[in-house]
Amino acid sequence: MDLSFILGELGEERENYFNAVSPPIMQTSNFAFRKVDDLGKAFADEMSTYLYSRGLNPTVDILRKKLAALDGAEDCLVFNNGAAALFAAVLANVKAGDHIVCVTKPYTWVQRMLDVILPRFGVSTTYVDGTVAENYFNATKPDTALYYLESPNSWDFALQDISAIAAFAKSKNITTLIDNSYCSPLYQQPVSMGIDISMQTATKYIGGHSDTLGGVLCGTKAMMKKIFDSEYNTIGSGIQPFNAWLLIRGLRTMRVRLETIFRSTREVVAFLKQHQKVESIIFPFDKGFPQYELAKKQMKDAGGLFTFIIKATKREEIVRFCESLQHILMAVSWGGHESLIIPKCAGISSGDFNPVDPMHRSVRMYVGLEEPAYLIADLEQALVKI
Ligand SMILES: Cc1ncc(COP(=O)(O)O)c(C=O)c1O
Structure with missing residues (x-):
């Protein structure tokens, strides 16, 4: 299906709402019925019709189709945030006594x-080093129900060989779940x-403006119905119509935003790579990245997140760098219009700071929509203060 069609038209039945180009926000909790039998059908299968907005909602449905x-x-389900989506996906696929094999250092929550x-x-x-696919196979037990992947990881960008792990899981009847947030489906499918x-x-690239949260699960109709009929409706963590509308709006510009971000990221990475205060860069599309070939094989592009290791002997030097930045903000998250940094040492006290460990000296950066020269100038004036 054409990307322009998906982002700009799919799911939008404009003749039903006065040919408005932007869809309405169907801000309703409830839907009324004229016929008792229709109400009965809705009770029997809430995924077949509009009954109550904790389940289906027309604005959310436009987003789901896209x-x-x-x-x-x-099919797809959209949640109030990514953590809720992951919780529902895992919970729906395990029962007491089951075992999960998960990549090391998944998302905090x-x-x-x-x-x-x-x-x-x-x-x-069981947590495994996912850079070696066999580690998943070797950790598998008779009661393993789920493989959890996050490729690339959002701090060190370690990859898993997605096809190899998925094929093995299928042969053993094990469900696979991947956090694909780093790439989004535009850059990895x-x-x-x-x-x-x-x-x-x-919350990241789809919203794109740091003004709303959301979480997405995609899979077969049967898998989405299984989750909808249990966790989605009982936890009640589905997205609200206004937030869904913001995400539809974000989708309109997602392709151009990502293209710009990726182009700028390459420039900022090239600048940092040659800087005397920078020891190394961790970026999946950098030729020096240990899994560069796998990244090229399974990812189309890399987006705006990378990590760099500062040459420093004291925590205070990294603190000085971070606090000297004039335009790049210090904050969690990513995917918005604004560039961000987050130093690993924020969670490490001065006493525990070990300069020999490169991760202690690592700073994650997200490149937003600013001009690369503007960001580079900000980084340069802060790096010289180290
Ligand atoms: C890799 C990754 N997965 C999942 C999440 C959770 O998403 P949300 O913040 O929308 O709950 C985040 C949030 O930062 C993330 O970075």
Whole structure:
């Protein structure tokens, strides 16, 4: 399906709302029925009609159609944020006594779910270095129900061989779930590589303006219905119509924003790579990246996130660099219009700071929509203060 059609037209039935170019925000909790039998049908299968907006909502449905098509999937569910989407996807696919194999260092709140919440219900997890696909196979037990992937990871960008892991999982009847937030389906299509559930946080590139949250799951109709009929409706973490409308608006410009971001990122990376205060860069599309070939094979492009390691002997030097930036903001998240940094040492006290460990000296950067020269000038004046 043509990308322009998906982003600009798919799912939009304009004749139903006065040919308005922008769809209406169907801000309703409830839908009324004239016939008792129609109400009965809605009770029997809430995914077949509009009954109550904790389930389906017409504005959200426009977004669902676009996002399913973007991922090349049969269907899609959209949640209030990415963490909620991941929680629902995992919960729907495990039961007491089951085992999960998960890549090391998944997104913080996933780690919390696997380490703190799921063990209360008898679900255990083995973490593996996902850069070697065999580690998933070797950690598999008879009761392994789920493989959890995040490729690339959003700090060190470690990749997993998605097709190899998905093929092995299929042969063992194990469900696969990937956090595809780094690439978005524009730059990586896990469903076409055999993954059962492809997740992305819509808070990042889809929203694109740091003004709303959202989370996306894509997969087969059967998988989405399974999640809708249980976790989606019982936890009640579906997206609200206004936020869905913001995400539809974000989709209109997503392709051009990502293209600009990727182009600028290459310039900023090239600048930092040759800088005397920078030891190294971790960026999947950098030729020196250990999994560069795999990145080229399974990703179309790389987006705006990368990490650089500062040459420093004290935590204070990195603090000085970060606090000297005039335009690049220090904040979590990414995917918006504004460039950001986040230093690893924010979570490490001066006493525990170990300059020998490059990760302690690492700073994650996200390149937004500013001119690269503007960002480079800001980085330069802060780097000289180290
Ligand atoms: C890689 C990754 N996955 C999932 C999430 C969770 O998404 P959200 O913030 O929309 O809950 C984040 C948020 O930063 C993330 O970086």
